[in-house]
Amino acid sequence: MGKEKKILDTALKLFVEFGFHGTPTSKIAKEAGVANGTLFHYFATKETLIKELYVSIKNELNQILATQANPNDSIKEAFRKLYFSTINWALVNQDKFYYIQQVHFSPHLAQIPAAVLHEQSKMHIAFIEKAKVSGDVKIMPNELLYTLVNSQIMGIYQYVLTQPIDQQQDNIEQGFEMIWDLIELKK
């Protein structure tokens, strides 16, 4: 594996376990099997490493969501895919999902340019725009829909985490029906 990727992988593991403060760059380098200086060859500062790790993880998730998207899908189907793909990705990438939130509730988030963050939420914004014009969804501000969907996904994920594996998919399905019921415009 490339050393840059090895550094990112190791940093993820250590940041999640020990936090930003509890993880010296020397430990990351050692555990990644590279020299101290190599880490700073790829990432000018520890802060850069923290940020680039965040961006790379978000990109990974977004790419997966992008492959699922199909312009012909109904709103409900599009939303279902977004919802299932996100939760199932989170379940098999728990460290990465945790890290996203770890950064989100830290001052490091403010260091990431607004343009980058905006780019990251393209997928969801596109879905919301589509939902809005479709008439399948209750009329509400975009930000509210975005926030509600996001927090419900987070909530269902947290719940499913505590459940036995053989019940997870059922739980996710039930969670979907609930949230769809929440936002669907009944005709």
Next chain:
Amino acid sequence: MGKEKKILDTALKLFVEFGFHGTPTSKIAKEAGVANGTLFHYFATKETLIKELYVSIKNELNQILATQANPNDSIKEAFRKLYFSTINWALVNQDKFYYIQQVHFSPHLAQIPAAVLHEQSKMHIAFIEKAKVSGDVKIMPNELLYTLVNSQIMGIYQYVLTQPIDQQQDNIEQGFEMIWDLIELKK
């Protein structure tokens, strides 16, 4: 103001702005107007300070929720109070609400004894038990109800934060109707 409280207040402000790592104890002491050693007189370690700040904030919120609770209230009314009190407290104590989540997504959470954390969620557990036997709410696992309500509160709060103050209470009200519609058992 007592020096211990001054230290806690200052630590809150600095931790939220600069993070745990970005806030040296010396800076906390200086800005709180006490000597370096005084900080360690009240809090044996920096870790202790982080944890006790978390517990004191959670206790503050819980005390407010406790004063609202009335055994005679219907489930819907009890839930309404829980929901409104929490969001409105969060709106006027944004730093504190942020800090709770900052700790929640950090390794410091694991340092807080389970008994303490359990004590902190008493209010919500009591509400859920009451809701369960009332028959006013859909049958679902306690943890799911807990998680859904929590994430909905978080979501509405995040949304309301971005809204003009004169629209906030309406938004909160709408959010309440939504989540109640989600969990209510229609007869």
Next chain:
DNA sequence: TAATAGATTGACTAATCAGTCGATATTTAC
């Protein structure tokens, strides 16, 4: 082949910071 650019190393440093400690002040208890 020779030259250029990039990758890798690890010893080193300058700065920082959590926590100590002995001295002094203030409050409490008797």
Next chain:
DNA sequence: GTAAATATCGACTGATTAGTCAATCTATTA
């Protein structure tokens, strides 16, 4: 009033750590 307990101070230290740097190694290219 006096003694004990507690609060406060701030200079100090030992350890840690982010980041540097000069040297070496390894492609890439012309």
